[in-house]
Amino acid sequence: MKTMAALLRDPYPIHWDAEGNEKMGIKGNVVNQGPLNLSYLVNMLMNWQGQDCIRRLTVRFTGWVLDGDSLSAHGKVISLNNTNDELLAKCEIWLERDGERLLEGEAIVALTDS
Amino acid sequence: MLGLVGHRFPGGKRTIDRWENYLLTDCTTSPQLDDGLVHPIALFHIPIQGVQTSIAELFEIGRVEGAGSVGLDGYDWEYFQPVREDVEYSCEGQILEVERLYTDSGSMYDRFVFAIELSDQEDQLVARATSFWRLRRGKIEH
Secondary structure, X not given: XXXXXXXXXXXXXXXXXXXXXXXXXXXXXXXXXHHHHXXXXXXXXXXXXXXXXXXXXXXXXXXXXXXOOOOEEEEEEEEEEEEOOEEEEEEEEEEEEOOEEEEEEEEEEEOOOO | OHHHOOOEOOOEEEEOOHHHHHHHHHHOOOOOOOOOXXXXXXHOHHHHXXXXXXXXXXXXXXXXXXXXXXXXXXXXXXXXXXXXXXXXXXXXXXXXXXXXXXXXXXXXXXXXXXXXXXXXXXXXXXXXXXXXXXXXXXXXXX
């Protein structure tokens, strides 16, 4: 998270000041950056259909991910469409911690291996 | 705050160096990508930096006041071409929406939406990143 904060030039202390997060009721923990939460879903999609498969991501953040959390990435194909000579899969995607969704939305993925 | 709608960022050029993409990809726990492909989550910070603003400046524009006062509601990221290392992209963008809203429990916040486009040297649209932030304004007094 600290490397990520530096890359993003993100001054928001909730990502690196564990003690300072006490006022938000999470003393001793830091909050993972939103793009990193999304990256776990992106990596899942790239592992599925290749590194250049993603055409669109539309997501909502519904909960914080804290250091030490154990997460699982999920996805389900909703529909298939042919657009611009590509077969595109519309997928529901979500990130879970103990059954609770912390990030959810849709991805449009080109089925490059089909 | 409502007067911010239509505010255009200065705009500019942004090239993603190999070292930067390497570290970014490493942060995601992914193996490094092939052929200079940039990890897709670069669509968060590259557009912001490319239009010559920063997260800190966006906080200032949005009058963010301390820890817990800003939240990330979501993204809508569109990829029209692969984003690659060592390619100079032109970046242009603006604030699309600012709306005063209330949560079910009565807390006031501003929905803050901005979009930035990346184009290549042939002026072809490469990607568009729309971000939805929540700027919390404290509890309403009833």
